[in-house]
Amino acid sequence: MLETRKLTKNFKGLHAVTDLDLSIDVGEIVGLIGPNGAGKTTVFNLITGFLKPTKGEVIFDGEDITGKKPHVIAKRGVVRTFQLDRIFLDFSVIQNVVTASHLYAGVGFLEAVFDTSHYKEKNKGAWDHAMKILEFVKLENKKNEIARNLSHGHQKLLAIAVGLAANPKILLLDEPLGGMNPAEVDSTLKIIGEIRNRGTAILLIEHNMKAVMSTCDRLIVLNFGEEIARGTPEEMQQNNDVIHAYLGVGKYAA
Amino acid sequence: MKLGKYWGYILLIIVVFAVPVVVRNDYYLHILVLCAINIMLTASLRSIATSGQISLGHAGFMCIGAYASAIMSMKFGVPVYASMLLGGVTALVVAAIISYPITRVKTVYFVMLTMFLGTVVTLVVTQWRSLTGGTTGIINIPPLGTISIFGLSIDFSSKMPNLYFAIILMLIILLFLYRIDRSYIGSTLQAISQDDTLVASIGINLVKYKIIMFCIGCFIAGLVGGFYAHYMSVIVPNSFSLFYSIYLLVYMIVGGTNRFAGAILGAFILTLVPEVSRVFLEYQPFIFVLVLYLVIFLLPGGLVSLPKYILSRIKK
Numbered sequence: 001m002l003e004t005r006k007l008t009k010n011f012k013g014l015h016a017v018t019d020l021d022l023s024i025d026v027g028e029i030v031g032l033i034g035p036n037g038a039g040k041t042t043v044f045n046l047i048t049g050f051l052k053p054t055k056g057e058v059i060f061d062g063e064d065i066t067g068k069k070p071h072v073i074a075k076r077g078v079v080r081t082f083q084l085d086r087i088f089l090d091f092s093v094i095q096n097v098v099t100a101s102h103l104y105a106g107v108g109f110l111e112a113v114f115d116t117s118h119y120k121e122k123n124k125g126a127w128d129h130a131m132k133i134l135e136f137v138k139l140e141n142k143k144n145e146i147a148r149n150l151s152h153g154h155q156k157l158l159a160i161a162v163g164l165a166a167n168p169k170i171l172l173l174d175e176p177l178g179g180m181n182p183a184e185v186d187s188t189l190k191i192i193g194e195i196r197n198r199g200t201a202i203l204l205i206e207h208n209m210k211a212v213m214s215t216c217d218r219l220i221v222l223n224f225g226e227e228i229a230r231g232t233p234e235e236m237q238q239n240n241d242v243i244h245a246y247l248g249v250g251k252y253a254a
Numbered sequence: 255m256k257l258g259k260y261w262g263y264i265l266l267i268i269v270v271f272a273v274p275v276v277v278r279n280d281y282y283l284h285i286l287v288l289c290a291i292n293i294m295l296t297a298s299l300r301s302i303a304t305s306g307q308i309s310l311g312h313a314g315f316m317c318i319g320a321y322a323s324a325i326m327s328m329k330f331g332v333p334v335y336a337s338m339l340l341g342g343v344t345a346l347v348v349a350a351i352i353s354y355p356i357t358r359v360k361t362v363y364f365v366m367l368t369m370f371l372g373t374v375v376t377l378v379v380t381q382w383r384s385l386t387g388g389t390t391g392i393i394n395i396p397p398l399g400t401i402s403i404f405g406l407s408i409d410f411s412s413k414m415p416n417l418y419f420a421i422i423l424m425l426i427i428l429l430f431l432y433r434i435d436r437s438y439i440g441s442t443l444q445a446i447s448q449d450d451t452l453v454a455s456i457g458i459n460l461v462k463y464k465i466i467m468f469c470i471g472c473f474i475a476g477l478v479g480g481f482y483a484h485y486m487s488v489i490v491p492n493s494f495s496l497f498y499s500i501y502l503l504v505y506m507i508v509g510g511t512n513r514f515a516g517a518i519l520g521a522f523i524l525t526l527v528p529e530v531s532r533v534f535l536e537y538q539p540f541i542f543v544l545v546l547y548l549v550i551f552l553l554p555g556g557l558v559s560l561p562k563y564i565l566s567r568i569k570k
Contacts, residue, residue, distance in 0.1 A: 048455065050451075050454075050455075069454075070454040070455060071453075071454045071455075071456075071457050071458055071459045071460065072459075074454070074455055074456055074457035075457040079455065079456060079457070080455055081455075082451075082452070082455070086449050086451060086452040086455075087449075087452070088445050088448045088449060088452065089448065089449075090444075090448055091441075091444075091445070091448070095441065098438075098441075099441060099442060099445045099453075099456070099458075100456040100457075109439065109466070112433070112434070112437035112438055112439055113430065113433045113434055113437065113439075114433070115433060115437070119437070123437075123438065126438070162452070162456060163455075163456065165456070166456040166457050
């Protein structure tokens with residue numbers, strides 16, 4: 001479904017990502033792991049149009065989306081979240097999700113202005129869609145809270161909900177578990193698994209190794225912008241290069 | 255349609271329509287026309303600002319509309335109502351052309367670029383003497399054309415009909431802007447001003463929204479400019495200076511940007527008070543700066559948030 005071919009990004013001499021070949025299919029959760037600075041978020045930016053690749057292509061559903069504008073790519077179904085989680089802090093929780101689900105509703109400008117019955121219907125549809133998503137991530141009882149006042153874990157969950165509302169075919173999650181306590185990690189992982197079960201593929205960047213090993217079907221390991229290994233979680237745990245670069249030996253091993 | 259919940263607005267509108275009849279004095283009628291004009295300008299400025307675009311060139315677009323309408327009706331014989339609309343369209347075209355580059359830049363640069371634009375407009379108008387009459391401007395601009403309805407013919411040579419026209423125009427424009435603000439368009443614009451990167455990542459074409467709102471706002475400024483020209487019958491480039499753009503921003507901030515009514519309140523009060531109080535008029539720039547400081551530091555939500563502020567203080 002999503003494929004990158006020889007994806008490369010150079011920043012004036014800094015080789016952030018080099019020759020990355022990635023592919024994800026429907027129903028997969030693929031983990032992109034590696035030490036800090038390995039280029040994982042850069043890969044996300046390249047796939048979703050926030051950065052233009054120096055070389056290489058990004059193919060989605062057979063279409064070359066390399067270097068297209070972020071909102072165009074998102075409309076095609078490739079949605080991402082951000083490492084330092086982004087949400088609309090001054091909006092209520094439900095307003096956050098509604099902002100994304102209006103795309104799903106597809107309403108015209110003049111209809112909105114004249115408050116036609118068609119608009120009222122589509123608007124209600126968008127709000128209902130938002131409620132369903134909030135129920136899915138179990139945030140529905142906070143729907144009128146201002147996003148700024150939410151706990152950190154809830155804010156990260158809201159960011160996922162906002163991404164979901166845009167009706168993605170594939171969701172790119174950038175460290176969705178960052179800063180969460182174990183209980184929050186467990187419930188979020190359940191939600192991520194459920195998203196995959198409902199047909200949305202997931203590309204996951206995460207540092208929580210237990211979570212990665214238990215949730216991902218496949219892993220791609222990056223170091224210094226290059227792929228150093230790929231395979232199932234079990235294979236990666238045995239792979240010497242991966243252990244050396246990332247998982248660690250001895251006391252701090254994952 | 256549940257009319258019950260709208261009774262407050264209906265009452266307000268009745269009062270607004272009754273005022274011109276009560277106020278007989280031509281001078282005060284004139285002030286009320288200016289209030290209506292400034293309300294329309296400030297409301298459209300505020301609508302553009304909901305997406306984070308602060309325009310310091312709004313008076314420039316009013317200028318484009320004023321001169322376009324005056325020139326079209328005088329040199330090309332276009333009927334006044336049409337030329338007023340075309341004045342708005344001219345402003346819209348300029349806004350559309352300029353919006354492509356400027357909506358993509360950061361807020362600070364947008365402010366600067368609109369400021370330059372407004373200044374350039376007045377400069378062009380000043381220099382192009384053959385078309386615009388330069389610094390001496392255009393005089394003898396024809397008033398709005400006579401309307402005949404219900405057997406009555408309304409001519410616009412006196413203040414009262416002009417005021418009613420301004421009020422009706424204002425109500426239509428305010429309703430239009432209010433509807434946009436309350437719909438998904440308004441909330442998407444607010445979302446854009448909060449986090450434009452997030453907005454792009456969920457598939458919203460933020461540049462399109464910003465351009466559309468900017469063009470609508472500038473169209474209204476041009477339309478109002480056209481009305482201004484035919485009402486005043488004289489226009490000079492000085493009337494549309496950077497100062498006017500700045501004053502409009504002051505009206506907007508003092509009134510309060512968070513609520514739609516803020517722009518209306520700010521424009522109304524700050525247009526009325528200087529005209530009514532001689533003292534205020536003399537020290538207007540200083541008083542404006544003082545009021546601006548007070549609002550920014552003590553009441554950031556603007557005058558429209560005063561009731562809430564007072565209530566919260568009383569509760570303590």
